Amino acid sequence: MSRNGKQTSTDNGADTTGSNAVYHHDDAENLPAHSHHDNEVLSETNLKSYWRANVKVLITLLSAWAFVSFVCGIILGDWLDQFYLGGFPLGFWFTQQGAMLCFVAIIFIYHFWMQRIERAHGVDDDDNHEPSQQRED
Amino acid sequence: MDAQTLSYIFVGLSFALYIGIAFWSRVGSTREFYVAGGGIHPVINGMATAADWMSAASFLSVAGLLAFAGRDAAVYMIGWTGGYVLLALLLAPYLRKFGRFTVPEFIGDRYYSDLARVVAVICLIFISFTYIAGQMRGVGIVFSRFLEVDINTGVVIGMGIVFCYAVLGGMKGITYTQVAQYCVLIFAFLVPAVFLSIMWTDNPIPQLAFGDVLNDGSGMTVLQKLDQVTVELGFTAYTQATRSKIDSLAIVTALMIGTAGLPHVIVRFFTVPKVSDARKSAGYALAFICVMYTTIPAVAAFSRLNLSESVNEVAYAEAPAWVGNWENTGLIAWQDKNGDGIIQYRAGKALDPVKPIFTGERGKYGERLVSNEAGASANEIYVDRDIMVMANPEIAQMPNWVVALIAAGAVAAALSTAAGLLLVISSSISHDLMKRTFMPNITDKQELLSARLAAVAAILVAGWFGINPPAFVAQTVAFAFGMAAASLFPPIVMGIFSKRVNRQGAIAGMLTGLALTVGYIVYFNFMEPGLNNAEHWLFGISTTGIGTIGAAVNVAVTLIISRMTSEPPMEVQDMVDDIRIPAGAGVAHHHQGLPIKTL
Numbered sequence: 001m002s003r004n005g006k007q008t009s010t011d012n013g014a015d016t017t018g019s020n021a022v023y024h025h026d027d028a029e030n031l032p033a034h035s036h037h038d039n040e041v042l043s044e045t046n047l048k049s050y051w052r053a054n055v056k057v058l059i060t061l062l063s064a065w066a067f068v069s070f071v072c073g074i075i076l077g078d079w080l081d082q083f084y085l086g087g088f089p090l091g092f093w094f095t096q097q098g099a100m101l102c103f104v105a106i107i108f109i110y111h112f113w114m115q116r117i118e119r120a121h122g123v124d125d126d127d128n129h130e131p132s133q134q135r136e137d
Numbered sequence: 138m139d140a141q142t143l144s145y146i147f148v149g150l151s152f153a154l155y156i157g158i159a160f161w162s163r164v165g166s167t168r169e170f171y172v173a174g175g176g177i178h179p180v181i182n183g184m185a186t187a188a189d190w191m192s193a194a195s196f197l198s199v200a201g202l203l204a205f206a207g208r209d210a211a212v213y214m215i216g217w218t219g220g221y222v223l224l225a226l227l228l229a230p231y232l233r234k235f236g237r238f239t240v241p242e243f244i245g246d247r248y249y250s251d252l253a254r255v256v257a258v259i260c261l262i263f264i265s266f267t268y269i270a271g272q273m274r275g276v277g278i279v280f281s282r283f284l285e286v287d288i289n290t291g292v293v294i295g296m297g298i299v300f301c302y303a304v305l306g307g308m309k310g311i312t313y314t315q316v317a318q319y320c321v322l323i324f325a326f327l328v329p330a331v332f333l334s335i336m337w338t339d340n341p342i343p344q345l346a347f348g349d350v351l352n353d354g355s356g357m358t359v360l361q362k363l364d365q366v367t368v369e370l371g372f373t374a375y376t377q378a379t380r381s382k383i384d385s386l387a388i389v390t391a392l393m394i395g396t397a398g399l400p401h402v403i404v405r406f407f408t409v410p411k412v413s414d415a416r417k418s419a420g421y422a423l424a425f426i427c428v429m430y431t432t433i434p435a436v437a438a439f440s441r442l443n444l445s446e447s448v449n450e451v452a453y454a455e456a457p458a459w460v461g462n463w464e465n466t467g468l469i470a471w472q473d474k475n476g477d478g479i480i481q482y483r484a485g486k487a488l489d490p491v492k493p494i495f496t497g498e499r500g501k502y503g504e505r506l507v508s509n510e511a512g513a514s515a516n517e518i519y520v521d522r523d524i525m526v527m528a529n530p531e532i533a534q535m536p537n538w539v540v541a542l543i544a545a546g547a548v549a550a551a552l553s554t555a556a557g558l559l560l561v562i563s564s565s566i567s568h569d570l571m572k573r574t575f576m577p578n579i580t581d582k583q584e585l586l587s588a589r590l591a592a593v594a595a596i597l598v599a600g601w602f603g604i605n606p607p608a609f610v611a612q613t614v615a616f617a618f619g620m621a622a623a624s625l626f627p628p629i630v631m632g633i634f635s636k637r638v639n640r641q642g643a644i645a646g647m648l649t650g651l652a653l654t655v656g657y658i659v660y661f662n663f664m665e666p667g668l669n670n671a672e673h674w675l676f677g678i679s680t681t682g683i684g685t686i687g688a689a690v691n692v693a694v695t696l697i698i699s700r701m702t703s704e705p706p707m708e709v710q711d712m713v714d715d716i717r718i719p720a721g722a723g724v725a726h727h728h729q730g731l732p733i734k735t736l
Contacts, residue, residue: 051717058226065222069215069393074385077378087348087358092376095211096434097344100218100427107225107420114230115413118719125411125719 050121057113061106068094068102143541144283151321151545152298155314155552159302162310167585170307171238171564177312177408183421185315186405188322190396190422191429192268193275193551196322201522203437204444207367207375211434216389218423218430220396223626225419228397229406231633233415234716238407239561240400240625241569247632248643249709251574256647258565260624261400265558266598267617268401272555273603276548282466282527283544292603295552296596303556303563304592308408311556318549323428325546329526330432332535333439347435363438366445371484371514375441384674387682395618395684398626400565401557412719440525443532448518449482453502456480459531464505467495468521471504474511478502485514493519555599563591616658619680623650623687631695633717636710642699650691657683 072080072094080091088096118124164170177185203210235243241261245254273292280291302310327343334346337359350358357365364374373379380388396402405422406415447457453471460480463469470493471480488509496506527547530540567588572579579587627650628643658680661669669680678686704710 047714047718054717061226062222065219065226069219069389070386073211073215074382074389081376085348086345087350087360089360089376092208092211092360093348095208095215096347097431099215100423100430103218103222104420104424104427106222107416107423110226111413111416111420114416118413123718123720125413125721 046121047123050117050123053117053121054114057110057117061110061113065103065106068099073099138537140537140540141283141285143538144544147538147541147545148284148548151317151549154317155298156301158313158317159305159310162302162306162313164305164307164309165585167238167568167581167588169309170585170588171560171568172404172407173307173309173312175236175408176410179409179414179418180421181312181316182405182409182414182418184319184425185312186402186418186422187425187429188315188319188549188553189311189405189557190399190402190554191319191322191426191550192554193272193279193547195429195433196326196547196550197275197279197526198523200433200436200440201525203434204441204525205522207373208378209380211378212380212385212388213392214430214434216392217396218426219389220393221419221423221426223393223397224402224406225416225423227630227633228403229415229419230412230719231716232403232629233406233409234412234719234721235712236407238404238568239564240403240629241565242573243632244625244628244643245569245573246712247709248628248640249706250640250644253628253640253644253647254569254574256644256651257625257628258569260620260647260651261565262562264399264617264620264625265401265562266602269555269558269562269595269599270602270606272551272558273599274606275551276555277603278523279544279547279551283540289604292600295548295555295603296600299552299556299559300593300596303559303596304589307588308404308560311560312408314556315553318553319425321549322546322553323425325542325549326429326436326526327432328542329529329533329535329539330436330439332539333436333443333529333533336533337439337442343432343435347438359438359442363442366442370445370449370482375438381677383677384679384682387676387678387685391622391682391684391688392618394626394688395622398621398624398629399617400621400625401554401561404561404564405557436526436529440529440532443529444520444525445482447532448480450479452479453504454478457532459528461503462531463524463528467493468524470495470507470519472507472509472511472517472519473500473502473504474515474517481515481517483514483516485516486512487514487516487519488512491519559592559595559599562595563588566591566595616655619654619658619684619687620651622684623654623691627688627691627695631692633713635696635699636713637704638695638699639702639705641702642695642697645698646691646693646695649694650687653690654683654687657687 072091074095077091077095080094081089083090085093085098090098115124166174168174199213202213232240232243235246237243237246241254241257244257245251273295274288276295277288277291280286280294281288284291286294302314306313330343331341334343335341337351338346338349339352340346340349347359350356351362355362360376364376367373367375378385406418409415409418448460453460453473460469460471464471470488472488475481488507489512490509491512493505493507494509496508498506500506527543529535530543567584567590571587572584624647628638628647631638632643657675661674661680675683675686
């Protein structure tokens with residue numbers, strides 16, 4: 001618990017996310033195999049700012065998701081048909097192929113975006129993975 | 138070699154492969170049985186998820202659905218695939234961090250309630266059996282058409298194969314067979330699509346050919362030609378939507394949240410090593426699905442053109458051979474309304490009731506006579522939408538091995554989905570009902586044995602449904618998605634994103650959402666089918682879209698009741714904090730000491 005107290009005070013002093021992350025990594029290395037909650041080594045403020053960043057990502061990407069499916073696919077579908085993509089009326093293309101391709105893109109953007117945020121906040125899961133697991137990205 | 142011999146060889150080889158994988162991946166612990174030990178590579182899991190989710194209906198029926206309903210059916214494409222975005226962003230990473238075995242387990246632990254867990258188990262079992270009946274039937278139909286085996290024998294063979302790898306190998310066996318099945322089914326779907334594309338446009342890539350210029354020298358694009366042909370025959374133009382926007386929006390939403398709430402899809406993300414893998418894996422899953430789902434609209438468009446061009450205004454006696462073949466299976470029927478011996482294909486119902494009732498006699502041109510009334514239109518030909526994919530090779534005169542490939546692909550699609558569903562049924566019985574609720578003292582060995590026995594029982598029930606399909610299978614699909622949307626998706630998402638929602642709120646929300654959705658579907662499909670039209674629907678929303686309202690009501694009730702009652706215990710709030718942080722998923726599972734109170 002004293003560790004927790006010390007950490008909180010350090011965090012209050014160091015405002016930027018970057019220094020928090022560095023602090024976390026140093027701290028994690030010095031720790032013995034902490035068997036319980038890993039996030040005990042993370043500060044409250046850091047976790048809060050991580051979660052806020054996460055929610056911001058979700059709102060942005062879900063807006064994109066709603067836009068391509070509900071707006072382009074249905075609500076503005078007829079209007080978009082006046083434009084053409086090759087031989088496809090645009091609104092029709094969104095319903096048959098376009099929305100799906102955008103969905104795939106949204107999920108991969110989410111993956112990479114979150115990875116950056118998590119590394120910045122020191123909450124990514126790279127530290128703990130088994131040695132047999134290879135990363136390919 | 139003829140198509141039937143080749144079909145036997147292709148299907149036989151694929152079965153040998155699945156059984157081989159089953160023996161190679163036998164498991165010895167519940168963790169391996171339920172989540173394949175949690176060590177599946179994200180790409181492998183993505184491929185397995187794609188096969189898990191793409192069912193016999195995706196392979197055989199969706200192209201037909203699109204071919205006949207044109208743009209209106211696009212809501213299904215957007216809805217089913219869009220659900221993966223919700224799954225990836227709102228569920229998969231957090232449930233992976235939770236790090237346990239089943240969906241009801243999360244609901245039971247998050248809402249510290251056995252009752253919540255049991256309600257979730259009941260929903261899960263109902264959703265899964267609804268689905269599985271269709272898969273077993275699909276296997277039977279493919280066997281009867283391509284291998285000329287009795288439908289029931291086909292169902293029994295399918296049960297035997299699933300038995301081997303689902304009971305022996307659990308999730309591990311299922312994962313690797315699903316990867317093999319994905320390869321078989323995607324190859325089987327793409328090959329005929331490429332043939333069709335070349336036939337109409339010379340462009341071998343179906344996704345592009347479908348927007349390309351026809352190769353008949355007319356200078357028209359495929360879609361212009363389709364619009365022209367459909368309008369000439371009295372249909373709405375192929376690229377025009379006719380469904381109301383409000384109903385389209387409700388259906389898309391219901392299918393999206395329904396897809397994201399399907400338990401057999403969610404559990405696949407419990408099998409990857411890390412939280413970031415769960416996100417990545419959802420992306421791969423949707424990418425693998427899109428390989429097929431962007432091909433489907435092309436296949437739909439070309440088969441609609443084929444159908445219109447090759448049967449309309451053709452004398453029955455000179456109709457292509459496939460018309461007679463499929464007439465013999467009961468999926469095509471012709472009633473010569475004007476007595477000219479020529480097939481007229483037009484908009485509108487050919488027969489009344491819609492499905493043909495054959496008298497067993499032949500008419501003067503050799504057609505099978507039907508006892509139906511003539512439908513109120515000039516249309517003389519009934520075509521079951523399910524034959525569009527199966528009949529394509531014959532219509533487009535592809536070589537026999539393509540026919541055999543379709544047989545193997547359709548069986549792969551049906552078996553992969555059936556196995557995934559069987560697994561979630563058996564694990565919810567052995568883990569959620571037995572271990573976590575009623576018999577907490579059983580050992581891991583006993584739990585594994587009961588998981589296997591539950592899988593055997595589930596296979597037998599599924600087989601029984603396959604042999605005696607309930608007459609309402611088509612309507613029950615609305616049920617499955619509606620229930621998943623109204624009962625499972627909201628409590629999971631709220632349980633992750635709110636620490637304030639509690640046991641009382643979640644249980645009340647699940648029950649009201651469920652009661653509303655099920656009541657609405659039962660009322661319009663079974664009690665008052667005569668009133669099942671836009672005039673009587675709530676806000677003009679059909680039974681397929683009602684899951685959206687059910688989910689919204691669920692959310693509202695949960696939030697209000699939670700606000701009125703006490704906040705969840707500290708341990709539960711800590712657990713929510715824990716699952717929000719990706720770090721430590723590999724060594725998680727520490728919150729096993731949660732006190733599980735009974736309501």
